[in-house]
């Protein structure tokens with residue numbers, strides 16, 4: 001027995017007896033790492049694993065500590081809980097009493113630790129591989145965790161986001177809006193569309209997690225990249241618009257085919273010349289400006305140009321600039337990008353210019369267009385490209401422009417309500433369609449054309465005109481031009497029963513105006529004004545003045561022409577046109 005052991009056993013034999021009685025494996029280690037004593041329970045460990053148990057690492061933990069330390073050591077794949085208490089011995093200095101616990105408690109703890117680690121690993125795997133990109137923040141909006149795919153969406157790696165405030169990241173535009181911020185404000189689950197700095201669009205579902213007092217302690221975001229879905233939806237919407245455009249075209253063609261409506265009927269020299277010109281115009285892409293009174297057939301002519309051109313199989317889009325409220329006209333023509341208007345289509349909308357691409361666009365009543373929109377149209381004409389409202393992407397256009405108006409554009413230019421530069425751009429090939437009263441030879445062929453059309457449409461027996469009715473119709477002035485003629489025929493087909501249309505069948509105002517005109521022509525009583533009831537003199541004056549200006553405007557191109565016809569100054573006419581709010 002060594003001196004150390006001797007002295008220890010001398011002084012501590014009682015304690016050693018106690019030690020031997022302890023059922024848990026226990027041994028003593030000196031500061032130098034020598035195993036001094038072990039009880040029977042510790043014997044197998046010391047014999048098999050002495051080297052491990054007195055390993056320098058183990059001792060280094062204990063030697064400077066006088067407190068009890070718990071430590072797990074793995075021996076042959078089994079975990080042991082080791083408790084070490086260091087004491088100061090009178091003669092030996094610091095010695096450490098070590099107990100080895102291989103009981104089920106430590107095994108259990110270990111088992112749970114291993115389980116927890118496995119769960120954490122699984123969660124991390126799920127976190128990183130989830131279809132949605134996950135992003136977790138605490139109740140103050142500080143980012144705690146983000147799945148590794150976050151770099152693709154927000155252009156930042158997880159470690160660049162973790163620890164950062166969602167408020168700051170939102171301000172920097174890494175994403176906008178921050179779903180976490182909204183959840184923290186509203187304290188409930190939200191679903192939003194988010195835009196990111198990298199140009200992606202995300203659908204973010206953000207869910208708050210509450211503690212027992214109702215405070216938000218976590219916000220969990222699941223973000224899904226919908227950029228491509230969004231693009232596809234836009235594409236589908238564009239295609240839908242185009243299909244709707246074609247359907248519109250088709251139904252128009254259908255009507256024309258069945259009812260033979262829209263056919264161009266003429267006999268007059270003037271119209272013959274125009275039709276000959278149309279044949280040549282159709283072969284080129286130059287802009288055409290069609291002028292003429294309302295109802296003379298400007299739209300029929302525009303149809304004819306498109307139908308004879310090489311663009312016939314491509315879209316023909318008609319826009320009545322006066323029928324669409326000016327506030328909507330711009331978005332109708334130019335379309336808009338997604339999110340431009342509250343209540344607008346969520347994917348944006350293709351404008352009529354886009355829909356007309358490769359074909360023809362017919363801008364009817366261009367004279368009614370407001371000045372600011374005229375500027376934008378001029379740009380489209382010059383640059384041959386269009387940009388949707390709210391977008392920066394310009395779309396090249398291959399379009400043939402046909403425009404029409406029943407207004408005197410030169411006069412509008414003079415008055416400052418029509419841009420001169422736009423007028424020049426439009427007036428490349430001008431076509432003026434004369435009113436029906438200036439080409440009376442066309443009246444009867446057109447009348448007969450509509451007569452046959454309505455006989456077929458209404459399944460009527462054949463109907464003819466009496467000689468007297470025919471001469472009234474031929475000599476009537478047709479202020480509403482071909483449209484009025486067409487309407488009268490339709491009306492006659494509905495109101496007459498017999499097979500002959502007589503004067504008595506003609507509308508009363510029609511024959512009265514006509515007889516007045518004949519009477520005026522016969523008696524040269526141009527200044528006769530018939531009054532049938534009493535009315536205030538001022539009202540009567542206003543009414544007559546208005547009618548006279550209207551009448552004169554049919555035969556005059558400018559305000560000064562009207563003034564000459566009515567034998568007053570031009571300024572008088574301008575004043576009265578303004579006073580009666582007349583559209584001349």
Ligand SMILES: Nc1ncnc2c1ncn2[C@@H]1O[C@H](COP(=O)(O)OP(=O)(O)OP(=O)(O)O)[C@@H](O)[C@H]1O
Pocket residue numbers: 261262263264265266292293294295296297298299300301364404405406446449482483486
């Ligand atoms: N020469 C024609 N032959 C047959 N039908 C015609 C002719 N001219 C016009 N029409 C018919 O008359 C009606 C009015 O024609 P259109 O709409 O082309 O006139 P518009 O000059 O464009 O009128 P607005 O200035 O009011 O737009 C239409 O139903 C059209 O089919």
